[in-house]
Amino acid sequence: MTVTALGAAVRRKEDHRFITGKGQYTDDINRPGQAHAYFLRSPHAHATLKKIDIAKAKAMPGVVAIYTGDDVAADKVGGLICGWMIHSKDGTPMRAGPHPILAQGKVRYVGDHVAVVIADTLSQAKDAAEAILVDYGVLPANADTAKAQSGPEVHVEAPNNTVYDWHIGDKAATEAAFKAAKHVTTLEIVNNRLVPNAMEPRAAVGEYDSGNDALTLYTTSQNPHVARLVLSAFIGIAPEHKLRVVAPDVGGGFGSKIFIYAEETVCVWAARKCGRPVKWTADRTEEFLCVAHGRDHVTRAELATDAEGKITGLRVKTIANMGAYLSTFASSVPTYLYATLLSGQYAIPAIYAEVDAVYTNTSPVDAYRGAGRPEATFVVERLVEAAAREIGMDPAAFRRRNFITKFPHQTPVIMMYDCGDYKASLVKAMEMADVKGFGKRRREAAKRGKLRGLGYSTYIEACGIAPSQAVGSLGAGVGLWESAEVRVNPVGTVEVLTGSHSHGQGHETTFAQLVSSRLGISIDNVSIVHGDTDKVQFGMGTYGSRSGAVGMSAISKALDKIEAKAKKVASHVLEAAEADIDFKDGKFTVKGTDKSVDFGTVALNAYIAHKFNPQELEPGLKEGSFYDPTNFTFPAGCHICEIEVDQETGVATIAKWTAVDDFGNVINPMIVEGQVHGGIAQGVGQALLEGAIYNKDGQLVTASFMDYAMPRAHDLPSFDVGMTVTPCPSNPLGIKGCGEAGAIAAPAAVINALTDALGTEEVPMPATPQALWTVIQKQSRAAIAAE
Amino acid sequence: MPTVTLTVNGRSVTADVDARTLLVQMLRENLHLTGTHVGCDTSQCGACVVHVDGKAVKSCTTFAVQCQGTEVVTIEGLAQDGKLHPMQEAFREHHGLQCGFCTPGMIMAAVDIVNRKGAVDEATIREELEGNICRCTGYHNIVKAVEAGAQAMTGKAPARQAAE
Numbered sequence: 001m002t003v004t005a006l007g008a009a010v011r012r013k014e015d016h017r018f019i020t021g022k023g024q025y026t027d028d029i030n031r032p033g034q035a036h037a038y039f040l041r042s043p044h045a046h047a048t049l050k051k052i053d054i055a056k057a058k059a060m061p062g063v064v065a066i067y068t069g070d071d072v073a074a075d076k077v078g079g080l081i082c083g084w085m086i087h088s089k090d091g092t093p094m095r096a097g098p099h100p101i102l103a104q105g106k107v108r109y110v111g112d113h114v115a116v117v118i119a120d121t122l123s124q125a126k127d128a129a130e131a132i133l134v135d136y137g138v139l140p141a142n143a144d145t146a147k148a149q150s151g152p153e154v155h156v157e158a159p160n161n162t163v164y165d166w167h168i169g170d171k172a173a174t175e176a177a178f179k180a181a182k183h184v185t186t187l188e189i190v191n192n193r194l195v196p197n198a199m200e201p202r203a204a205v206g207e208y209d210s211g212n213d214a215l216t217l218y219t220t221s222q223n224p225h226v227a228r229l230v231l232s233a234f235i236g237i238a239p240e241h242k243l244r245v246v247a248p249d250v251g252g253g254f255g256s257k258i259f260i261y262a263e264e265t266v267c268v269w270a271a272r273k274c275g276r277p278v279k280w281t282a283d284r285t286e287e288f289l290c291v292a293h294g295r296d297h298v299t300r301a302e303l304a305t306d307a308e309g310k311i312t313g314l315r316v317k318t319i320a321n322m323g324a325y326l327s328t329f330a331s332s333v334p335t336y337l338y339a340t341l342l343s344g345q346y347a348i349p350a351i352y353a354e355v356d357a358v359y360t361n362t363s364p365v366d367a368y369r370g371a372g373r374p375e376a377t378f379v380v381e382r383l384v385e386a387a388a389r390e391i392g393m394d395p396a397a398f399r400r401r402n403f404i405t406k407f408p409h410q411t412p413v414i415m416m417y418d419c420g421d422y423k424a425s426l427v428k429a430m431e432m433a434d435v436k437g438f439g440k441r442r443r444e445a446a447k448r449g450k451l452r453g454l455g456y457s458t459y460i461e462a463c464g465i466a467p468s469q470a471v472g473s474l475g476a477g478v479g480l481w482e483s484a485e486v487r488v489n490p491v492g493t494v495e496v497l498t499g500s501h502s503h504g505q506g507h508e509t510t511f512a513q514l515v516s517s518r519l520g521i522s523i524d525n526v527s528i529v530h531g532d533t534d535k536v537q538f539g540m541g542t543y544g545s546r547s548g549a550v551g552m553s554a555i556s557k558a559l560d561k562i563e564a565k566a567k568k569v570a571s572h573v574l575e576a577a578e579a580d581i582d583f584k585d586g587k588f589t590v591k592g593t594d595k596s597v598d599f600g601t602v603a604l605n606a607y608i609a610h611k612f613n614p615q616e617l618e619p620g621l622k623e624g625s626f627y628d629p630t631n632f633t634f635p636a637g638c639h640i641c642e643i644e645v646d647q648e649t650g651v652a653t654i655a656k657w658t659a660v661d662d663f664g665n666v667i668n669p670m671i672v673e674g675q676v677h678g679g680i681a682q683g684v685g686q687a688l689l690e691g692a693i694y695n696k697d698g699q700l701v702t703a704s705f706m707d708y709a710m711p712r713a714h715d716l717p718s719f720d721v722g723m724t725v726t727p728c729p730s731n732p733l734g735i736k737g738c739g740e741a742g743a744i745a746a747p748a749a750v751i752n753a754l755t756d757a758l759g760t761e762e763v764p765m766p767a768t769p770q771a772l773w774t775v776i777q778k779q780s781r782a783a784i785a786a787e
Numbered sequence: 788m789p790t791v792t793l794t795v796n797g798r799s800v801t802a803d804v805d806a807r808t809l810l811v812q813m814l815r816e817n818l819h820l821t822g823t824h825v826g827c828d829t830s831q832c833g834a835c836v837v838h839v840d841g842k843a844v845k846s847c848t849t850f851a852v853q854c855q856g857t858e859v860v861t862i863e864g865l866a867q868d869g870k871l872h873p874m875q876e877a878f879r880e881h882h883g884l885q886c887g888f889c890t891p892g893m894i895m896a897a898v899d900i901v902n903r904k905g906a907v908d909e910a911t912i913r914e915e916l917e918g919n920i921c922r923c924t925g926y927h928n929i930v931k932a933v934e935a936g937a938q939a940m941t942g943k944a945p946a947r948q949a950a951e
Contacts, residue, residue, distance in 0.1 A: 011879055018887030019875040019894060021822015021862035028821035123805070199826045199834060199888040199922050251824075251888030252922050284827040504886030504923050670882050674928060678885065681925030705831035705920065713916035713926040718909065742925075 009670035038125035042107035045698020048137035062124030069104035082326035097155025108324035111289030141698030174352035177313025181304035200251020206271035223541020250503035294368020327366035337372030344380035381748035455752025463737035464549030464633035492600030499539010500551030520586020545737030554627035561623035637661035650773030679742020687750035796864025833919030843899035862891035873939035883932030885923035
């Protein structure tokens with residue numbers, strides 16, 4: 001028997017099924033008698049629905065049912081909700097328009113749901129959808145974030161298309177800091193819109209059991225219990241005890257599978273209505289059109305510095321695109337997940353941020369890997385790099401001069417950083433990246449006609465979300481604890497039921513490592529149960545890098561209780577006082593003796609209950625915990641990107657990537673490094689390749705993998721990844737979380753490297769070859785004009 | 788409705804399919820081999836890669852009727868006699884997967900790369916994986932896995948191979 005220690009790079013338990021084709025994803029599920037749903041979607045960004053004629057379509061072969069917004073209204077199915085209340089500066093609540101699961105009266109973006117056709121086969125459903133006649137009254141579209149507030153009205157409930165105008169920080173103190181500043185650095189920043197593009201498209205199967213009047217929804221969800229709660233309490237599909245939500249293997253999410261969408265809701269609603277299981281799987285273009293997108297900020301940012309190169313103030317004005325409807329957590333992203341991180345790793349005495357959230361005729365925008373924190377890091381790290389250059393300081397030295405060095409540290413924007421060592425990660429990254437040798441490498445590149453640049457990103461994020469009372473006071477509609485139940489079987493094997501849900505993070509391995517190391521049993525004797533509301537009582541799911549810090553803390557707390565109870569049982573088996581029992585390496589020992597008994601024997605005795613009085617000590621060995629964190633966690637680190645730009649073609653090639661992250665204690669470094677790699681790739685994708693583009697008519701012109709540049713193997717280098725460790729004091733395992741760091745750190749590192757290479761701060765994202773070539777041409781024209 | 792007969796993972800199968808049925812649909816829906824995935828509709832992502840007569844093809848862009856009389860191997864047929872293929876082993880050993888959705892196509896493509904090119908180095912692997920998209924791993928560990936799998940399959944050290 002091998003006990004797997006915390007910190008061991010053990011290979012993943014779940015991999016066998018994935019590498020042999022035995023994974024089970026939602027689209028792999030087929031139910032007897034199942035029909036297929038196909039959504040007729042709006043081809044217009046903005047239009048009134050004057051008439052929908054389904055008569056001809058309904059008579060087509062294989063058609064089971066066709067439903068429109070009228071059916072939804074007649075059945076009193078509630079609309080989709082946004083679960084985080086934000087108030088504007090004047091104290092008024094955010095202005096949200098209704099979000100029906102099938103459009104009622106109006107469509108508001110290309111892809112909006114006009115009708116659902118349910119037929120025996122998908123082909124029949126598609127054929128019938130073509131026969132539906134819709135009379136659209138086309139309206140002008142509003143698809144430009146920066147001009148949204150003066151564009152066509154999207155919802156009558158939101159004048160000037162403004163959902164809220166929110167602010168944070170001390171305005172007067174910040175203005176005073178800018179007045180007194182020796183130097184002010186100003187940047188205009190567009191944080192480009194991204195499409196999450198998990199490789200598994202969203203899918204759902206709804207099924208109704210008339211015998212028990214109960215519904216089941218199989219779906220691609222990061223948080224099946226939250227889905228059930230929303231479907232029950234707000235949309236009114238069925239009470240929670242009559243609705244089971246199952247999320248089997250989930251093929252990536254990156255935030256996009258947190259949310260409750262129209263299609264999944266329609267499948268479960270329609271299953272009862274039409275009396276057949278209803279299945280829907282998005283094709284990739286549907287995924288592009290209708291999944292919640294990420295980012296899409298337009299920002300003016302300013303940094304004030306004094307004569308000694310100390311930062312004295314930071315001021316930000318951001319317009320955040322919400323899309324056509326407020327998605328499940330959309331309102332929290334550009335506010336409490338964004339502006340609260342604007343202090344970065346720096347001691348900044350005064351910060352003031354204003355955020356206007358706007359409606360447009362585009363797909364809803366919500367949390368995507370990092371969610372607000374990449375946008376904040378980009379603002380801070382671009383400002384810091386630009387400021388250092390403007391005042392003639394080395395960017396690393398400027399950062400060190402301004403780093404927070406004493407903890408806990410209260411920022412001016414809510415967050416209380418609990419621990420960290422920002423200098424340590426910067427110094428280590430600079431050594432690994434051989435920053436000293438950069439000048440030589442740059443000169444060598446110049447000989448080859450390449451412009452070489454080096455950029456830093458010393459990022460911070462707030463993870464492990466989150467203390468329920470704290471987020472409640474900020475407007476969250478839910479608590480953000482996590483649950484765990486540890487069931488010890490009579491033979492000493494263990495099942496852990498967790499409210500976290502893996503969509504690639506390897507919970508079946510890391511969670512089992514924790515149990516193995518705590519109970520002294522083999523990792524093979526532990527199984528992790530998740531993703532099914534009939535098995536796990538409740539949970540908040542996986543997002544915000546919370547499953548280690550919060551989900552595993554809940555397991556740890558439940559294990560404490562298991563250990564305490566097992567000690568009681570062991571004391572009876574060993575005929576010793578409970579206080580004299582030690583538990584170590586899977587063995588219960590009577591202190592100072594060689595009398596001992598192993599964990600399996602104690603488990604068996606807990607169930608046979610022969611050796612203790614069951615009136616005094618309950619039989620069995622099963623304990624649960626709800627863990628609510630005491631603070632956010634604050635992963636931080638330093639990424640350094642070295643890049644070369646071909647002056648002739650504008651092609652940028654990453655020459656070297658160095659990442660040094662402080663995630664606190666690490667359970668499985670192999671998995672943690674994998675998370676870092678994937679995050680960097682998405683961040684580099686944002687910086688160099690990806691961008692969702694809507695034209696002026698609100699058509700998404702990047703709606704396939706032919707048009708939207710996903711990072712491929714040849715776009716990326718291998719990454720040099722290191723770590724520093726300051727154990728997190730805010731949870732029992734000292735974990736901070738690692739899922740989003742790469743995506744948060746990377747864009748600023750790339751753009752800081754490109755602006756260094758090109759000698760101008762005006763490099764847009766994505767920095768495609770065309771964009772960079774244009775910058776280079778502009779510079780050479782300016783240079784010629786200057787001569 | 789046309790009848791198609793082909794060999795899948797060593798077993799002869801016959802199915803009546805719509806003429807427009809894609810190979811991936813026949814595999815997933817008629818034969819219940821759900822290891823082969825569909826990640827896009829433009830033949831870009833490679834989640835659907837299988838081997839037809841020993842060559843990697845994207846089964847989302849191949850009609851089932853085109854495969855009449857062929858020999859098809861899917862991810863379910865790669866392990867032999869309960870023993871994992873060296874490329875499968877390499878993906879596990881090098882953490883070349885996270886969510887697992889792109890993995891079957893990645894492994895089938897990787898085996899094909901080695902069949903064509905032999906022991907491949909990092910640069911060759913990155914070029915050759917052009918038709919397979921992974922959103923989780925940043926490719927770092929996939930590249931390592933393919934390099935190790937290639938070595939295990941050929942017994943040779945990695946080398947730069949000409950791009951096609």
